[in-house]
Amino acid sequence: MSKWLLAALVAVAVLAQDAKQILEEVQKRSRTSSQRYEGTLEVVDAKSRITTKRWIYERIGAFGDSKSVLRFTAPAEVKGVALLVVNHKDRASDQWMWRPAIERDQRIALQDRSTRFFGTDFSYEDLEERDADQFDLKIASEEAVDGHACWKLEAKPRKASQYTQTYLWVRKDIWLVVQAESSNKKSVVRRLYYKDIEKIDGIWTAKRIEVQDVTRNSKTILKLEKLQNNVPLKEDDFTLQALRRAA
Numbered sequence: 001m002s003k004w005l006l007a008a009l010v011a012v013a014v015l016a017q018d019a020k021q022i023l024e025e026v027q028k029r030s031r032t033s034s035q036r037y038e039g040t041l042e043v044v045d046a047k048s049r050i051t052t053k054r055w056i057y058e059r060i061g062a063f064g065d066s067k068s069v070l071r072f073t074a075p076a077e078v079k080g081v082a083l084l085v086v087n088h089k090d091r092a093s094d095q096w097m098w099r100p101a102i103e104r105d106q107r108i109a110l111q112d113r114s115t116r117f118f119g120t121d122f123s124y125e126d127l128e129e130r131d132a133d134q135f136d137l138k139i140a141s142e143e144a145v146d147g148h149a150c151w152k153l154e155a156k157p158r159k160a161s162q163y164t165q166t167y168l169w170v171r172k173d174i175w176l177v178v179q180a181e182s183s184n185k186k187s188v189v190r191r192l193y194y195k196d197i198e199k200i201d202g203i204w205t206a207k208r209i210e211v212q213d214v215t216r217n218s219k220t221i222l223k224l225e226k227l228q229n230n231v232p233l234k235e236d237d238f239t240l241q242a243l244r245r246a247a
Contacts, residue, residue: 019137019153022170027063027132029175030203035059037227038073043120046217053078053120060233064089064131067238078118083108084243085127092160093128098243105240114162121213121220125162126190134158145169145178163189174204188214201229 041053053075059068064087071082080100087093095108113125135155143152150169157163162184169179180192190213194206209222236242 019139019151020132022139022151022175023132023135023137023153023155023168026170026175026177030205031062032201032203032229033060033062034231034233035227035229036231036233038225040223040225041120042221042223044219044221051119053118058233058237059129060235060238061087063087063129064134066129067235068127068129069238069243070127072118081118082243083117083124083127084238084240085129086238087129089131089133090159095124095127096240096243105243110160116213121190121211121216121218123162123190126211130157140167143169145171148173148178150178176204176206178206190214196223200227203229 036056036058039055039057041055043051043053045051054073056071056073057068059066061067066087068085068087069082070085072078072080080098082098084096084098085093086095092110092113095113096105097108098105108124114123116122117124117127135157137156138154140152140154143150149172151172153168153170155166155168157166163182164185166180166182168177170176171178174197176194176197178194178197180190181188182190182192190211192212193210194208195210196208197204197206199205200207205224205227207224207227209224210219211222212219
């Protein structure tokens, strides 16, 4: 066995023993300076009725130090509604929503982050990006998801959150989160499933994300289209003033 291969195997073995190192490696392998995609959302209620929404997502920076803008493009009743999220390493994100119908922006209060984002099953908090340093982490167990060996990590937030803990299933072969389950003090609140995984720009990416609201018995399926990484985006486009100008 070559020294290089031995060193690589040792490195993987060390990572496997530490939950924080596992999540840091996941984030390292998926890190980009920016990202843009067009998303189709199928919202399925408890009676299996389906409504469809579309949005454009843009993000600059990464994880705990990033800014993102979501802007609905369809249907007509939500077109132009936008959300600006400014993530911080040391505290909860700042969020503002622009409503073109009333030409007003609204700051999303911390106590409202657990509510649904404009009829989808994503909460406002779910649209944040958080860094590994913002959780207390441990390996809960090892389980298979869709036949793939995974580490099951337990993550408890260090800053304000609606969730008391989240379990993350990380595929060992590609170092990607493929499933998540978040709970509050009483019970499981949301489950997320990451599907249609393929390599885009050298990064393993889930092109289909399904979020289930356990309490409401509803779900939203997000399909990512025209995804681009490391695209040239301007810092000035991720401000409240830009949110108003683009309306």
